[in-house]
Amino acid sequence: VLMSTRVGGQSHRPMQDRNSVLCTPKHNFQRVLDVLNRGKSKSGDARAAVGAAQPPSLDGARPPSQSASRPPEQHKARGAAPSAAQHHPPSRAAPGTKPSSSDHKPGGTPIIIVPSGFGANVLINMFNCKKYLEQGVFETWETAKANGAKKVSSETMHRTFGRSKPVMYTITDRPPPLDSKDWARVVAVFTNGAKWQFKDWPFKGAADGDLVETFHRVKAFHVKYQEIPLPAAIKTWNIMAIDVHRYQRHMDGANLESFWKAVDAFLHARRSTLKY
Helix, strand or coil: CCEECCCCCCCCEEEEEEHHHHHHCCCCCHHHHHHHHHHHHHHHHHHHHHHHCCCCCCCCCCCCCCHHHCCHHHHCCCCCCCHHHHCCCCHHHHHHHCCCCCCCCCCCCCCEECCCCCCCCCCCCCHHHHHHHHHHHCCCCCHHHHHHCCCEEEEEEEEECCCCCEEEEEEEEECCCCCHHHHHEEEEEEECCCHHHHCCCCCCHHHHHHHHHHHHHEEEEEEEEEECCHHHCCCCCCCCEECCCCCCCCHHHHHHHHHHHHHHHHHHCCCCCCCC
């Protein structure tokens, strides 16, 4: 601001500028300064009170600010974007168990297939399989039949070996239909050494006697007497031989342990979702 006057035709002479205009001897601005000072004093006292109410942590860390403790809703109200944890809350994993636990997986009941024949080479069938797998006691099927065991095509058994509570399995001598989803639950098979046993199985080559893919999908076992050599026809098969003694029943428990451990390892390696 420039105020000037013209005197007798002479050039302009400045009378007031932006600095001199603030010089007002008749006005006192002290009241304004007092108000500002009182505001600053109150603000400082409030911050000191908050600091005294939050004692420092043992490790010397500074207490969290009010903005850090503000609920997510207040952050949203101020325009802050929600975090990824708010969009996708962390999932809480169910209590985990080891593969040997009885509640390992909830995906279905495993199926074990046994031979349907009664020949001299058949030591396990529907007459004696359940007792052997449940109790670990081998009894010939002829003896079991003479003692009143009934021949059924399918029945359930309860595995207790290596489990804190019984786990149900299905034993059958009838394979599922070729297009059945139950093949996903077939975990083990007892074979008598005959290729025709697998002619109605859905895996590649099974109908023609090529059992490579079959024994890759299902764990195979062959039960024989200890003194009998493994049949030459199945020496090249990917199977596990179980040698039973004709008279020493105290050895049956070790064979049962080997069987279940082999089944567990087979299913665990394939990350089976069955409850085994």
